[in-house]
Amino acid sequence: MIPVVPGTPRKRPTIRDVAxxxxxxxxxxxxxxxGRDWVSPAAVRSVRExxxxxxxxxxxxxxxxxxxxxxxxAFLLTEPQHLLFEDPNFSVLLRGxxxxxxxxxxxxxxxxxxxxxERSRAVAYLSGGHVDGVLLVSPHSxxxxxxxxxxxxxxxxxxxxxxxxxxxxxxVAADDRSGARSAVEHLIAAxxxxxxxxxxxxxxxxxxxxxxxxxxxxxxxxxxxxxxRVEHGDWSRESGAAAMQTxxxxxxxxxxxxxxxxxxxxxxxxxLRAAGRDVPGDVRVVGFDDSGLAATTEPPxxxxxxxxxRVADEMVRLLTDVIAGRTPLSITVPTSLVVxxxxxxx
Amino acid sequence: MIPVVPGTPRKRPTIRDVAxxxxxxxxxxxxxxxGRDWVSPAAVRSVRExxxxxxxxxxxxxxxxxxxxxxxxAFLLTEPQHLLFEDPNFSVLLRGxxxxxxxxxxxxxxxxxxxxxERSRAVAYLSGGHVDGVLLVSPHSxxxxxxxxxxxxxxxxxxxxxxxxxxxxxxVAADDRSGARSAVEHLIAAxxxxxxxxxxxxxxxxxxxxxxxxxxxxxxxxxxxxxxRVEHGDWSRESGAAAMQTxxxxxxxxxxxxxxxxxxxxxxxxxLRAAGRDVPGDVRVVGFDDSGLAATTEPPxxxxxxxxxRVADEMVRLLTDVIAGRTPLSITVPTSLVVxxxxxxx
DNA sequence: CTGAAAGCGCTTACAG
DNA sequence: CTGAAAGCGCTTACAG
Numbered sequence: 001m002i003p004v005v006p007g008t009p010r011k012r013p014t015i016r017d018v019a020x021x022x023x024x025x026x027x028x029x030x031x032x033x034x035g036r037d038w039v040s041p042a043a044v045r046s047v048r049e050x051x052x053x054x055x056x057x058x059x060x061x062x063x064x065x066x067x068x069x070x071x072x073x074a075f076l077l078t079e080p081q082h083l084l085f086e087d088p089n090f091s092v093l094l095r096g097x098x099x100x101x102x103x104x105x106x107x108x109x110x111x112x113x114x115x116x117x118e119r120s121r122a123v124a125y126l127s128g129g130h131v132d133g134v135l136l137v138s139p140h141s142x143x144x145x146x147x148x149x150x151x152x153x154x155x156x157x158x159x160x161x162x163x164x165x166x167x168x169x170x171x172v173a174a175d176d177r178s179g180a181r182s183a184v185e186h187l188i189a190a191x192x193x194x195x196x197x198x199x200x201x202x203x204x205x206x207x208x209x210x211x212x213x214x215x216x217x218x219x220x221x222x223x224x225x226x227x228x229r230v231e232h233g234d235w236s237r238e239s240g241a242a243a244m245q246t247x248x249x250x251x252x253x254x255x256x257x258x259x260x261x262x263x264x265x266x267x268x269x270x271x272l273r274a275a276g277r278d279v280p281g282d283v284r285v286v287g288f289d290d291s292g293l294a295a296t297t298e299p300p301x302x303x304x305x306x307x308x309x310r311v312a313d314e315m316v317r318l319l320t321d322v323i324a325g326r327t328p329l330s331i332t333v334p335t336s337l338v339v340x341x342x343x344x345x346x
Numbered sequence: 347m348i349p350v351v352p353g354t355p356r357k358r359p360t361i362r363d364v365a366x367x368x369x370x371x372x373x374x375x376x377x378x379x380x381g382r383d384w385v386s387p388a389a390v391r392s393v394r395e396x397x398x399x400x401x402x403x404x405x406x407x408x409x410x411x412x413x414x415x416x417x418x419x420a421f422l423l424t425e426p427q428h429l430l431f432e433d434p435n436f437s438v439l440l441r442g443x444x445x446x447x448x449x450x451x452x453x454x455x456x457x458x459x460x461x462x463x464e465r466s467r468a469v470a471y472l473s474g475g476h477v478d479g480v481l482l483v484s485p486h487s488x489x490x491x492x493x494x495x496x497x498x499x500x501x502x503x504x505x506x507x508x509x510x511x512x513x514x515x516x517x518v519a520a521d522d523r524s525g526a527r528s529a530v531e532h533l534i535a536a537x538x539x540x541x542x543x544x545x546x547x548x549x550x551x552x553x554x555x556x557x558x559x560x561x562x563x564x565x566x567x568x569x570x571x572x573x574x575r576v577e578h579g580d581w582s583r584e585s586g587a588a589a590m591q592t593x594x595x596x597x598x599x600x601x602x603x604x605x606x607x608x609x610x611x612x613x614x615x616x617x618l619r620a621a622g623r624d625v626p627g628d629v630r631v632v633g634f635d636d637s638g639l640a641a642t643t644e645p646p647x648x649x650x651x652x653x654x655x656r657v658a659d660e661m662v663r664l665l666t667d668v669i670a671g672r673t674p675l676s677i678t679v680p681t682s683l684v685v686x687x688x689x690x691x692x
Numbered sequence: 693c694t695g696a697a698a699g700c701g702c703t704t705a706c707a708g
Numbered sequence: 709c710t711g712a713a714a715g716c717g718c719t720t721a722c723a724g
Binding site for chain 1: 358403405406407408410411416418421432434436437440441443445448453454455456457458464467470474505583588612638642644
Binding site: 370371372373374377384385386389405408410411412413 | 709710711712713715716717718
């Protein structure tokens with residue numbers, strides 16, 4: 001065994017070494033590697049054998065330089081740090097994207113751009129063409145970063161529609177509006193009439209659409225839209241707790257709460273317990289996402305399943321289309337209600 | 347404004363464009379870019395101006411091809427999927443690594459290798475020199491992947507000592523043993539004498555060392571080591587619940603539990619509640635990690651703080667050393683006890 | 693079906 | 709201090 005000197009990487013075989021082994025020109029090796037042009041079966045076989053013998057793997061940088069494709073995709077997170085890691089949603093999406101990219105031999109580059117400095121560095125990097133495209137997580141509509149990326153012509157697919165960029169930025173989203181509607185109709189079917197909601201941020205499609213679905217359900221069943229029963233959050237548990245506190249003082253008669261995320265629902269649960277309200281006895285609670293959280297709260301959450309693994313998969317598929325030059329597109333994936341103890345079936 | 351045709355990236359300026367603008371040779375541009383050799387102040391200035399004017403950023407692939415350095419680091423996760431995303435620990439480490447790498451202008455490539463197919467693909471990729479080094483998360487001692495990576499001469503830094511590779515693989519770890527000891531001594535000081543423990547996997551340093559710390563504390567205070575009070579888990583909440591169940595039937599008289607992770611402690615809490623044992627009244631519970639979970643359980647967890655942000659930072663620093671050819675090293679960072687309601691101060 | 697050759701955009705000795 | 713030139717390891721028209 002050859003001793004390994006740390007810091008002195010072994011000389012790796014190149015395409016020329018393979019060519020010599022196989023007894024062909026290195027252009028031919030490149031052809032069988034890329035499988036585009038015709039190569040005689042005999043040549044293919046001897047090249048494959050030579051590759052196996054030498055342990056050759058292509059140098060991705062040389063390839064990128066020659067093709068102009070980087071072979072990598074950025075997974076870009078722009079939320080302030082504290083929001084990112086509390087909720088398992090982010091991890092599920094990341095996991096799904098890693099999988100889908102790996103299946104296509106693409107590399108996932110993780111970029112976290114929370115601070116202003118990180119953000120401008122990210123824009124420079126992404127606009128610099130270092131990456132074939134970007135997967136954008138939880139975009140806020142007013143974010144200047146969006147405009148910069150769009151201006152630079154960077155292929156983008158967002159998770160959730162990007163308000164104001166519906167025609168320019170491709171996106172994959174849950175059917176937020178009808179998912180929210182079905183959640184609230186479940187509460188109505190259980191006899192609730194004074195249903196409050198904790199919404200997401202108003203500059204995100206998920207925030208707007210889930211509120212809309214809540215209103216749809218009330219309207220469809222002839223229930224009044226009472227603004228004192230609507231409170232905004234930022235998806236986080238803390239914001240859910242704060243919103244619940246406010247709702248409790250402003251609309252103490254409420255008999256149900258629909259929270260636009262499981263994390264906010266978990267915060268609401270805590271506040272309800274502290275206020276001595278039994279869930280689901282006094283107040284029913286429904287969340288959104290069916291994230292890892294939902295099954296572990298006390299009581300476990302009835303929630304709307306947001307299939308983020310599926311979303312991640314579609315995002316990657318769509319991004320490869322966008323990179324190939326196809327026009328922007330929005331994809332909506334269906335949701336479904338998951339019933340647990342925080343609001344059992346009527 | 348030039349209309350952007352999707353899929354037709356703008357022609358980006360190269361080093362030659364900058365050289366022409368600045369009126370120097372492109373070798374000089376490269377010199378000011380890399381700041382190694384001497385360049386006249388006048389040349390530096392005009393090059394800088396030309397860079398600003400043209401909006402030039404270096405093509406990383408061309409650079410990598412010329413230097414033999416990829417400028418990227420893999421963050422490699424090898425745990426089965428279900429363990430990865432339940433616990434916020436993983437996210438904190440990832441966040442910290444992303445930050446530290448970004449500060450050094452290194453790119454973080456995320457690789458998730460849960461299945462056998464993913465694992466062999468990862469080994470091929472990493473051994474292929476596509477990456478300057480790898481950050482290894484939660485390594486198991488028997489894992490064949492370790493031997494393959496070491497054999498290939500890939501620079502590695504692990505989170506936690508790698509049993510069996512202490513001399514070969516650099517690592518950054520919490521002071522697990524003394525952290526665990528202080529947790530158990532806190533319980534002893536509170537008057538507990540029948541202290542059980544839920545350990546991590548026996549093939550991981552964190553599993554072994556935290557158990558050792560538990561034993562150290564008991565021995566130091568003349569308490570017996572009762573094997574019926576020791577049960578293994580895999581770090582997950584579910585495994586913690588299962589272990590607690592077993593402990594409750596095997597050692598029903600226990601008056602405290604030290605769990606080697608917050609997630610397992612959370613699982614234990616649930617089982618204790620279901621069994622009608624009050625925490626901390628009947629049974630005190632202490633976890634390990636001070637992850638995001640700890641403050642949100644019911645009651646909140648007393649736990650040992652595992653400074654993963656710091657660990658991530660040291661891992662990256664150490665990895666750059668290893669890449670530079672320095673010999674392997676193990677770093678230990680201190681822990682501290684965080685007291686909450688699951689075991690208040692005596 | 694296959695070679696010879698140019699070129700992708702950098703870095704880095706080598707001469708001045 | 710600075711140019712001209714070779715070379716990093718590939719891909720891809722261009723000729724056969």
